[in-house]
Amino acid sequence: MKFTRQAQAQWKGSGKDGHGQITTASKVLDHTAYSFNTRFEDGEKGTNPEELIGAAHAGCFAMQLSFLLNEADYTATSLDVDASVNFEDGAITKIILNLVGDVPEIDAEQFQQIAHEAKNVCPVSKVLQADIELKVSLKRA
Template structure:
């Protein structure tokens, strides 16, 4: 399966006083505002780190569900919380906290499959991936 998903950001103004919007092809985000205050302070709004956390938690839980299915298990619930740690100008760690309700599985097997899901999850891989930049001026 091959596909491309699209998202865009627009920023106006300086880093601290400026404001931006984020939009996705699906329009789940549609000119959603973000700013210095929503990223580095407690103002309500989104920020890149929480979006990475949501993407990672969502991708990981779906990947885990597929891997469990391959082993004959169907999860009732997989709750995944992602904590994205930002320190000194960079994302240094993502912690995934998983609580699963999977009938008939033993904890050791669940943990083994979960660790495999962490390794093969596309977003986990992305966080180690090459980043390509195409830049131009208008």
């Protein structure tokens, strides 16, 4: 299977006083606000890159785990995943996935093993080491 998904970000102004919008092709995010305040402070409505990475990671991991459980002849009643994305000194230093699963008839050891495999093969888990291509153009007024 091969596909491409798209999203767009627009930023206006300086890093601290500026603001931006994020839109996904699916329009689930449609001109969703983000700013210095939504990224580094609390209280303002909007999103931030780390929150979006956490949501993507939690969602991808839960789906990957579901597929691996199915391969082992288990079906989860529910897989609840919280992702905490830690940002420190200009870098994402750690992502903590907290999983609570309800999977009938599986033992704890096997669930641990399959969950760790899912973490390792989840595409978003791998993305932080992806080849990133950058295409640049400068718009002149």
